[in-house]
Amino acid sequence: MQAGLAANLEPIRARFLKLLQERKAEIQHNLEVAAEAPDQADQALLNIAAVLHKIAGTAGTLGFEQLGTRAREIENLILEHNGDQSVQHSELYPVINAFLDQPLQAT
Protein backbone atom coordinates (compact mmCIF):
# COMPACT_ATOMS: atom_id res chain seq x y z
CA MET A 1 0.00 0.00 0.00
CA GLN A 2 2.80 2.43 0.98
CA ALA A 3 4.39 2.62 -2.50
CA GLY A 4 1.01 2.95 -4.19
CA LEU A 5 -0.05 5.63 -1.74
CA ALA A 6 3.17 7.60 -2.13
CA ALA A 7 2.69 7.56 -5.90
CA ASN A 8 -0.94 8.67 -5.50
CA LEU A 9 0.03 11.48 -3.14
CA GLU A 10 2.77 12.92 -5.37
CA PRO A 11 0.45 14.80 -7.78
CA ILE A 12 -1.58 16.03 -4.79
CA ARG A 13 1.56 17.46 -3.23
CA ALA A 14 2.23 19.31 -6.48
CA ARG A 15 -1.33 20.71 -6.48
CA PHE A 16 -0.98 21.65 -2.81
CA LEU A 17 2.17 23.63 -3.60
CA LYS A 18 0.49 25.39 -6.53
CA LEU A 19 -2.52 26.16 -4.32
CA LEU A 20 -0.16 27.32 -1.58
CA GLN A 21 1.06 30.11 -3.84
CA GLU A 22 -2.55 31.20 -4.45
CA ARG A 23 -3.32 30.98 -0.74
CA LYS A 24 -0.24 33.02 0.13
CA ALA A 25 -1.35 35.65 -2.42
CA GLU A 26 -4.78 35.71 -0.71
CA ILE A 27 -3.11 36.21 2.67
CA GLN A 28 -0.93 38.97 1.22
CA HIS A 29 -3.99 40.72 -0.24
CA ASN A 30 -5.88 40.58 3.07
CA LEU A 31 -2.79 41.76 4.92
CA GLU A 32 -2.67 44.84 2.68
CA VAL A 33 -6.38 45.49 3.24
CA ALA A 34 -5.89 45.22 7.02
CA ALA A 35 -2.93 47.59 6.98
CA GLU A 36 -4.53 50.19 4.71
CA ALA A 37 -8.12 50.15 6.01
CA PRO A 38 -8.20 49.74 9.81
CA ASP A 39 -12.02 49.51 9.81
CA GLN A 40 -11.75 46.36 7.68
CA ALA A 41 -8.83 44.88 9.59
CA ASP A 42 -10.90 42.51 11.78
CA GLN A 43 -12.56 40.88 8.78
CA ALA A 44 -9.32 40.78 6.77
CA LEU A 45 -7.55 39.00 9.64
CA LEU A 46 -10.40 36.49 9.93
CA ASN A 47 -10.04 35.83 6.18
CA ILE A 48 -6.34 35.20 6.74
CA ALA A 49 -7.15 32.84 9.63
CA ALA A 50 -9.51 30.88 7.35
CA VAL A 51 -6.78 30.46 4.70
CA LEU A 52 -4.24 29.43 7.35
CA HIS A 53 -6.79 26.92 8.69
CA LYS A 54 -6.86 25.18 5.31
CA ILE A 55 -3.07 25.16 4.97
CA ALA A 56 -2.75 23.73 8.49
CA GLY A 57 -5.30 21.00 7.77
CA THR A 58 -3.39 19.37 4.92
CA ALA A 59 0.26 20.46 5.08
CA GLY A 60 1.26 17.91 7.75
CA THR A 61 -0.38 14.97 5.98
CA LEU A 62 1.50 15.86 2.79
CA GLY A 63 4.85 16.07 4.55
CA PHE A 64 5.09 19.82 5.25
CA GLU A 65 4.74 19.58 9.01
CA GLN A 66 6.65 22.76 9.86
CA LEU A 67 4.51 24.81 7.50
CA GLY A 68 1.30 23.32 8.93
CA THR A 69 2.36 23.86 12.54
CA ARG A 70 3.26 27.51 11.90
CA ALA A 71 0.00 28.10 10.01
CA ARG A 72 -1.96 26.66 12.97
CA GLU A 73 -0.02 28.82 15.47
CA ILE A 74 -0.74 32.02 13.56
CA GLU A 75 -4.39 31.06 12.99
CA ASN A 76 -4.78 30.59 16.76
CA LEU A 77 -2.98 33.86 17.42
CA ILE A 78 -5.38 35.74 15.13
CA LEU A 79 -8.44 34.08 16.64
CA GLU A 80 -7.22 34.81 20.19
CA HIS A 81 -6.69 38.48 19.30
CA ASN A 82 -9.96 38.79 17.40
CA GLY A 83 -12.18 41.31 19.21
CA ASP A 84 -9.51 42.08 21.81
CA GLN A 85 -9.23 45.87 21.58
CA SER A 86 -6.13 45.94 23.78
CA VAL A 87 -4.09 44.22 21.09
CA GLN A 88 -2.88 46.25 18.15
CA HIS A 89 -3.50 44.50 14.85
CA SER A 90 -0.18 45.79 13.64
CA GLU A 91 1.54 43.46 16.12
CA LEU A 92 0.27 40.54 14.05
CA TYR A 93 1.41 41.84 10.68
CA PRO A 94 5.14 41.02 11.01
CA VAL A 95 4.25 37.50 12.18
CA ILE A 96 2.04 36.94 9.12
CA ASN A 97 4.68 38.49 6.86
CA ALA A 98 7.31 36.14 8.24
CA PHE A 99 5.02 33.21 7.46
CA LEU A 100 4.72 34.35 3.85
CA ASP A 101 8.51 34.54 3.60
CA GLN A 102 9.09 31.22 5.37
CA PRO A 103 11.04 28.80 3.15
CA LEU A 104 9.22 25.56 2.47
CA GLN A 105 10.76 22.45 4.02
CA ALA A 106 9.44 18.98 3.46
CA THR A 107 9.87 16.56 6.36
Add this chain to the structure above:
Amino acid sequence: MHILAVDDDPIILEILSAFVETMDDHEIVTAESVADALNIIEHQEKHFDCFLLDIQMPGTDGIEFCGILREMNAYLRTPIIMLTAMSEKSYIDKAFNAGATDYITKPFELNGLKGRLSLVEKIAIEARNTSSKLTNASPLRRNRDLVQQELNLHSPIPIFDVDGVIENHAMENYVTKLSRSELCGSVVIGFTIRHAADLFCNLSDFDFSCVITDVSEAISDCLLPAQRLVSYAGNGTYVAVVEGVTHIDLERLVNQMNRCIHAMELCTSDGMSLDVRICAGRPNRLVWRKGTAAVEALREAHISAEDAAEQLERELSCIWSTEMTA
Protein backbone atom coordinates in the same frame (compact mmCIF):
# COMPACT_ATOMS: atom_id res chain seq x y z
CA MET B 1 -17.02 0.13 3.00
CA HIS B 2 -18.77 2.67 0.81
CA ILE B 3 -17.56 5.98 2.29
CA LEU B 4 -18.82 9.56 1.84
CA ALA B 5 -16.26 12.27 2.68
CA VAL B 6 -17.41 15.87 3.07
CA ASP B 7 -14.84 18.69 3.27
CA ASP B 8 -14.66 22.15 1.69
CA ASP B 9 -10.93 21.71 1.09
CA PRO B 10 -10.42 19.91 -2.25
CA ILE B 11 -6.91 18.87 -1.24
CA ILE B 12 -8.26 16.89 1.72
CA LEU B 13 -10.76 15.18 -0.56
CA GLU B 14 -7.98 14.33 -3.02
CA ILE B 15 -5.83 12.90 -0.21
CA LEU B 16 -8.72 10.78 1.04
CA SER B 17 -9.52 9.54 -2.46
CA ALA B 18 -5.87 8.67 -3.12
CA PHE B 19 -5.68 6.91 0.24
CA VAL B 20 -8.87 4.87 -0.19
CA GLU B 21 -7.83 3.92 -3.75
CA THR B 22 -4.96 1.92 -2.26
CA MET B 23 -7.35 -0.22 -0.19
CA ASP B 24 -9.26 -3.07 -1.81
CA ASP B 25 -12.18 -3.17 0.58
CA HIS B 26 -13.22 0.50 0.56
CA GLU B 27 -14.52 2.98 -1.99
CA ILE B 28 -15.10 6.68 -1.57
CA VAL B 29 -17.41 9.42 -2.85
CA THR B 30 -16.58 13.04 -2.04
CA ALA B 31 -18.57 16.25 -1.57
CA GLU B 32 -17.34 19.82 -1.01
CA SER B 33 -20.37 20.91 1.04
CA VAL B 34 -23.23 19.51 3.08
CA ALA B 35 -25.66 20.59 0.34
CA ASP B 36 -23.67 18.50 -2.20
CA ALA B 37 -23.55 15.59 0.24
CA LEU B 38 -27.32 15.63 0.78
CA ASN B 39 -27.82 15.69 -2.97
CA ILE B 40 -25.50 12.69 -3.37
CA ILE B 41 -27.29 10.78 -0.59
CA GLU B 42 -30.64 11.48 -2.22
CA HIS B 43 -29.57 10.27 -5.65
CA GLN B 44 -27.15 7.51 -4.78
CA GLU B 45 -28.76 4.10 -4.66
CA LYS B 46 -25.91 2.49 -2.79
CA HIS B 47 -26.03 2.86 0.99
CA PHE B 48 -23.05 4.60 2.62
CA ASP B 49 -21.28 2.59 5.34
CA CYS B 50 -19.19 5.39 6.82
CA PHE B 51 -18.96 9.20 6.76
CA LEU B 52 -15.84 11.33 7.10
CA LEU B 53 -16.90 14.87 7.98
CA ASP B 54 -15.05 18.15 8.31
CA ILE B 55 -16.56 20.51 10.90
CA GLN B 56 -15.82 24.02 9.68
CA MET B 57 -17.50 24.46 6.29
CA PRO B 58 -19.44 27.32 4.72
CA GLY B 59 -23.20 26.89 5.14
CA THR B 60 -24.22 23.88 7.21
CA ASP B 61 -21.26 22.68 9.27
CA GLY B 62 -20.19 19.10 9.89
CA ILE B 63 -21.72 18.89 13.39
CA GLU B 64 -25.13 19.99 12.10
CA PHE B 65 -24.79 17.49 9.27
CA CYS B 66 -24.00 14.77 11.78
CA GLY B 67 -27.32 15.56 13.50
CA ILE B 68 -29.14 15.54 10.13
CA LEU B 69 -27.72 12.09 9.31
CA ARG B 70 -28.80 10.73 12.70
CA GLU B 71 -32.36 11.81 11.91
CA MET B 72 -32.35 9.55 8.85
CA ASN B 73 -33.36 5.93 9.53
CA ALA B 74 -30.82 4.79 6.94
CA TYR B 75 -27.94 6.39 8.87
CA LEU B 76 -29.09 6.08 12.48
CA ARG B 77 -26.04 4.05 13.51
CA THR B 78 -23.70 4.41 10.55
CA PRO B 79 -20.17 5.33 11.71
CA ILE B 80 -19.46 9.05 11.43
CA ILE B 81 -15.83 10.04 11.85
CA MET B 82 -15.21 13.75 12.28
CA LEU B 83 -12.03 14.70 10.42
CA THR B 84 -11.35 18.23 11.53
CA ALA B 85 -8.81 20.81 12.56
CA MET B 86 -11.02 21.90 15.46
CA SER B 87 -9.26 20.39 18.47
CA GLU B 88 -11.02 22.36 21.25
CA LYS B 89 -13.04 20.35 23.74
CA SER B 90 -16.24 22.28 23.01
CA TYR B 91 -16.18 20.99 19.41
CA ILE B 92 -15.41 17.43 20.54
CA ASP B 93 -18.34 17.57 23.01
CA LYS B 94 -20.74 18.96 20.40
CA ALA B 95 -19.68 16.41 17.78
CA PHE B 96 -20.17 13.38 20.04
CA ASN B 97 -23.43 14.84 21.36
CA ALA B 98 -24.63 15.16 17.75
CA GLY B 99 -23.90 11.47 17.16
CA ALA B 100 -20.28 11.26 16.01
CA THR B 101 -18.64 7.85 16.37
CA ASP B 102 -15.04 9.02 16.36
CA TYR B 103 -13.01 12.22 16.08
CA ILE B 104 -9.70 12.69 14.26
CA THR B 105 -7.82 15.99 14.26
CA LYS B 106 -6.02 17.32 11.21
CA PRO B 107 -3.33 17.02 10.14
CA PHE B 108 -3.81 13.28 10.39
CA GLU B 109 -1.52 10.33 9.75
CA LEU B 110 -2.91 8.17 6.95
CA ASN B 111 -1.91 4.99 8.79
CA GLY B 112 -3.86 6.24 11.80
CA LEU B 113 -6.92 6.82 9.63
CA LYS B 114 -6.58 3.29 8.24
CA GLY B 115 -6.68 1.92 11.79
CA ARG B 116 -9.76 3.98 12.67
CA LEU B 117 -11.56 2.80 9.53
CA SER B 118 -10.93 -0.83 10.39
CA LEU B 119 -12.23 -0.19 13.92
CA VAL B 120 -15.55 1.17 12.63
CA GLU B 121 -16.04 -1.57 10.04
CA LYS B 122 -17.80 -3.86 12.52
CA ILE B 123 -20.10 -1.02 13.56
CA ALA B 124 -20.81 -0.34 9.88
CA ILE B 125 -22.00 -3.91 9.36
CA GLU B 126 -24.31 -3.72 12.40
CA ALA B 127 -25.55 -0.31 11.22
CA ARG B 128 -26.37 -1.67 7.78
CA ASN B 129 -28.44 -4.45 9.38
CA THR B 130 -30.19 -1.88 11.57
CA SER B 131 -31.03 0.48 8.73
CA SER B 132 -32.39 -2.33 6.56
CA LYS B 133 -34.95 -3.00 9.34
CA LEU B 134 -35.92 0.62 9.64
CA THR B 135 -36.76 1.70 6.13
CA ASN B 136 -39.50 4.32 6.40
CA ALA B 137 -40.09 3.61 10.11
CA SER B 138 -41.25 6.58 12.17
CA PRO B 139 -39.12 7.52 15.22
CA LEU B 140 -41.79 5.91 17.44
CA ARG B 141 -41.45 2.63 15.58
CA ARG B 142 -37.65 2.63 15.61
CA ASN B 143 -37.22 0.88 18.96
CA ARG B 144 -39.92 -1.68 18.20
CA ASP B 145 -38.32 -2.54 14.87
CA LEU B 146 -34.85 -2.60 16.32
CA VAL B 147 -35.58 -5.06 19.09
CA GLN B 148 -36.65 -7.60 16.53
CA GLN B 149 -32.97 -8.51 16.75
CA GLU B 150 -32.48 -10.51 19.93
CA LEU B 151 -31.37 -8.51 22.97
CA ASN B 152 -28.67 -9.63 25.33
CA LEU B 153 -28.69 -8.32 28.90
CA HIS B 154 -24.95 -7.75 28.94
CA SER B 155 -24.65 -5.97 25.59
CA PRO B 156 -25.18 -2.26 25.05
CA ILE B 157 -28.50 -1.40 23.42
CA PRO B 158 -28.46 1.59 21.05
CA ILE B 159 -30.48 4.50 22.42
CA PHE B 160 -31.87 7.07 19.99
CA ASP B 161 -33.31 10.55 20.27
CA VAL B 162 -32.22 11.20 23.86
CA ASP B 163 -30.19 14.36 24.29
CA GLY B 164 -26.77 13.75 25.83
CA VAL B 165 -26.92 9.96 25.35
CA ILE B 166 -24.43 8.39 22.95
CA GLU B 167 -23.46 4.87 21.95
CA ASN B 168 -21.05 3.01 24.18
CA HIS B 169 -18.26 2.71 21.60
CA ALA B 170 -18.56 6.46 20.92
CA MET B 171 -18.14 7.12 24.67
CA GLU B 172 -14.89 5.16 24.65
CA ASN B 173 -13.66 7.16 21.64
CA TYR B 174 -14.76 10.39 23.36
CA VAL B 175 -12.68 9.86 26.51
CA THR B 176 -9.79 8.51 24.46
CA LYS B 177 -9.82 11.65 22.34
CA LEU B 178 -9.73 14.17 25.18
CA SER B 179 -6.35 15.25 26.44
CA ARG B 180 -5.23 14.88 30.03
CA SER B 181 -5.90 18.54 30.79
CA GLU B 182 -9.37 18.41 29.23
CA LEU B 183 -10.28 15.37 31.31
CA CYS B 184 -8.94 17.00 34.46
CA GLY B 185 -12.23 18.67 35.36
CA SER B 186 -14.35 15.65 34.46
CA VAL B 187 -15.88 12.96 36.64
CA VAL B 188 -17.10 9.56 35.52
CA ILE B 189 -20.05 8.03 37.39
CA GLY B 190 -21.78 4.70 36.85
CA PHE B 191 -25.53 4.29 37.40
CA THR B 192 -27.27 0.93 37.42
CA ILE B 193 -30.88 -0.19 37.37
CA ARG B 194 -31.51 -2.27 40.46
CA HIS B 195 -32.68 -5.82 39.65
CA ALA B 196 -31.91 -5.26 35.95
CA ALA B 197 -31.53 -9.00 35.38
CA ASP B 198 -35.01 -9.66 36.82
CA LEU B 199 -36.47 -6.93 34.61
CA PHE B 200 -34.72 -8.41 31.60
CA CYS B 201 -36.13 -11.89 32.34
CA ASN B 202 -39.66 -10.69 33.04
CA LEU B 203 -40.08 -8.11 30.28
CA SER B 204 -40.30 -8.46 26.54
CA ASP B 205 -37.23 -7.24 24.62
CA PHE B 206 -39.20 -4.20 23.48
CA ASP B 207 -40.36 -3.28 26.99
CA PHE B 208 -36.84 -3.76 28.37
CA SER B 209 -35.35 -1.52 25.67
CA CYS B 210 -38.01 1.13 26.47
CA VAL B 211 -37.04 1.04 30.16
CA ILE B 212 -33.37 1.41 29.21
CA THR B 213 -34.18 4.40 27.00
CA ASP B 214 -36.46 6.12 29.56
CA VAL B 215 -33.96 5.68 32.38
CA SER B 216 -31.19 7.09 30.17
CA GLU B 217 -33.34 10.17 29.64
CA ALA B 218 -33.87 10.61 33.38
CA ILE B 219 -30.12 10.26 34.06
CA SER B 220 -29.16 12.65 31.27
CA ASP B 221 -31.75 15.28 32.23
CA CYS B 222 -30.92 15.18 35.94
CA LEU B 223 -27.22 15.76 35.21
CA LEU B 224 -28.05 19.09 33.60
CA PRO B 225 -26.97 21.87 33.60
CA ALA B 226 -23.52 20.25 33.75
CA GLN B 227 -21.92 19.33 30.43
CA ARG B 228 -22.50 15.58 30.31
CA LEU B 229 -22.47 12.59 28.03
CA VAL B 230 -24.12 9.32 29.02
CA SER B 231 -23.91 5.88 27.43
CA TYR B 232 -25.58 2.55 28.13
CA ALA B 233 -22.92 -0.07 28.75
CA GLY B 234 -25.20 -3.12 29.12
CA ASN B 235 -26.45 -5.11 32.15
CA GLY B 236 -28.71 -2.21 33.17
CA THR B 237 -25.70 0.02 33.75
CA TYR B 238 -24.89 3.46 32.36
CA VAL B 239 -21.71 5.49 32.51
CA ALA B 240 -21.75 9.28 32.50
CA VAL B 241 -18.87 11.69 31.98
CA VAL B 242 -19.74 14.95 33.69
CA GLU B 243 -17.65 18.09 33.37
CA GLY B 244 -17.02 21.02 35.65
CA VAL B 245 -18.47 19.77 38.92
CA THR B 246 -16.45 20.43 42.03
CA HIS B 247 -18.76 18.62 44.43
CA ILE B 248 -21.51 16.07 43.84
CA ASP B 249 -24.18 15.28 46.40
CA LEU B 250 -24.63 11.79 45.02
CA GLU B 251 -27.46 10.79 47.32
CA ARG B 252 -29.52 13.83 46.30
CA LEU B 253 -28.69 13.28 42.65
CA VAL B 254 -29.79 9.63 42.72
CA ASN B 255 -32.96 10.57 44.63
CA GLN B 256 -33.74 13.18 41.99
CA MET B 257 -33.18 10.63 39.23
CA ASN B 258 -35.42 8.10 40.96
CA ARG B 259 -38.15 10.73 41.40
CA CYS B 260 -37.81 11.57 37.71
CA ILE B 261 -38.12 7.87 36.75
CA HIS B 262 -41.11 7.49 39.10
CA ALA B 263 -42.80 10.49 37.46
CA MET B 264 -42.44 8.76 34.07
CA GLU B 265 -44.93 6.11 35.29
CA LEU B 266 -43.13 3.33 33.42
CA CYS B 267 -45.25 0.37 32.47
CA THR B 268 -45.17 -2.63 30.15
CA SER B 269 -46.90 -2.76 26.76
CA ASP B 270 -49.86 -4.47 28.41
CA GLY B 271 -50.18 -1.75 31.05
CA MET B 272 -48.47 -3.38 34.03
CA SER B 273 -46.85 -0.73 36.21
CA LEU B 274 -43.08 -1.01 36.69
CA ASP B 275 -41.13 -0.02 39.77
CA VAL B 276 -37.73 0.92 38.38
CA ARG B 277 -35.03 2.44 40.57
CA ILE B 278 -31.37 3.11 40.07
CA CYS B 279 -28.33 3.52 42.27
CA ALA B 280 -24.92 5.02 41.62
CA GLY B 281 -21.34 3.91 42.04
CA ARG B 282 -18.48 5.94 43.40
CA PRO B 283 -17.68 9.05 41.29
CA ASN B 284 -14.21 8.80 39.81
CA ARG B 285 -12.28 11.92 38.85
CA LEU B 286 -10.52 11.59 35.52
CA VAL B 287 -7.48 13.50 36.77
CA TRP B 288 -4.48 12.68 34.61
CA ARG B 289 -6.19 9.70 33.05
CA LYS B 290 -5.98 9.61 29.32
CA GLY B 291 -6.40 7.14 26.47
CA THR B 292 -6.76 3.56 27.64
CA ALA B 293 -6.59 4.69 31.29
CA ALA B 294 -9.67 6.85 30.70
CA VAL B 295 -11.46 3.89 29.09
CA GLU B 296 -10.47 1.83 32.15
CA ALA B 297 -12.11 4.52 34.32
CA LEU B 298 -15.38 3.91 32.43
CA ARG B 299 -15.11 0.21 33.21
CA GLU B 300 -14.38 0.93 36.88
CA ALA B 301 -17.44 3.19 37.06
CA HIS B 302 -19.55 0.39 35.58
CA ILE B 303 -18.29 -2.12 38.17
CA SER B 304 -18.64 0.38 41.02
CA ALA B 305 -22.32 1.01 40.18
CA GLU B 306 -23.10 -2.72 40.10
CA ASP B 307 -21.19 -3.27 43.35
CA ALA B 308 -23.25 -0.47 44.92
CA ALA B 309 -26.47 -2.17 43.79
CA GLU B 310 -25.37 -5.48 45.33
CA GLN B 311 -24.33 -3.76 48.54
CA LEU B 312 -27.70 -2.02 48.72
CA GLU B 313 -29.54 -5.32 48.38
CA ARG B 314 -27.39 -6.90 51.10
CA GLU B 315 -28.08 -3.98 53.43
CA LEU B 316 -31.82 -4.08 52.73
CA SER B 317 -31.97 -7.80 53.44
CA CYS B 318 -30.15 -7.22 56.72
CA ILE B 319 -32.82 -4.86 58.03
CA TRP B 320 -35.21 -7.71 58.86
CA SER B 321 -32.76 -10.43 59.75
CA THR B 322 -32.55 -11.38 63.40
CA GLU B 323 -29.54 -12.60 65.21
CA MET B 324 -29.61 -16.36 65.63
CA THR B 325 -29.17 -17.21 69.26
CA ALA B 326 -28.99 -20.52 70.94
